[in-house]
Amino acid sequence: MCYYKAIQKEILEMITLVANDQGNRTTPSYVAFTDTEYLIGDAAKNRGAMNPLNTNILRIINEPTAAAIAYGLxxxxxxxxxxxIFDLGGGTFDVSILTIEEGIFEVKSTSGDTHLGGEDFDNRLVTHFLKEFKRKHKMNLSNNARALRRLKTACERAK
Structure with a gap:
């Protein structure tokens, strides 16, 4: 068995998928763990109000919030x-609207396109410059692996 499969097997043995109210396997917004059980959704959300002294609230932030903090907002x-917040990643483009007040970030809305990202821009630039080179020099570089690699690197740097 290869190392990847062994690691994947160990990870799958360690995690628990939680079903939401409709039976869908999702990552809930709120999760609370006690000595005997775990709470999901509103029950977990209300746990902090019911027992504030013994509740350690940990927060996981999304990428747009992390970007806003990194920017100093x-x-x-x-x-x-x-x-x-616009987040143009390598393979995705995400947009989020946040409200920030007294250091508290609240995500109002988020949306994205998993078929648009920096790699798409790179590919469009490569295609454009291949056409330009062919038009100016009457040479087709699309079958030259070394030239394509160099062109792609140049397009990534230019972007």
Missing amino acids: DKKDEAEKNVL
Whole structure:
């Protein structure tokens, strides 16, 4: 068995998939763990209010919130503001609207396109410059692996 399969098997043995109210396997927004059980959804959300002294609240933030913090939006002022975050990754394009007030980030809405990302821009640039090179020099470089690799690297750097 290859190392990848062995690691995958160990990870799958360690995780538990949680079903939501409709029976779908999802990652819930709120999860709470006690000595005897785990709570999901509103029950977990309300746990902190019911037992604030013995509750350790941990938060996981999404990518747009992390980008906003990295940009320094958490330190600018205390007034409430709405922020639009664009996250153009290698393979996806995500947009989120956040409200920031007194250092608290609340995601109002998020959407994305899994078929648009930096790699798509790279490919379009490569295609464009292949056509330009062919038009100017009457040579087709699309079958030259070395030239394609160099062109792609140049397009990535230019972007």
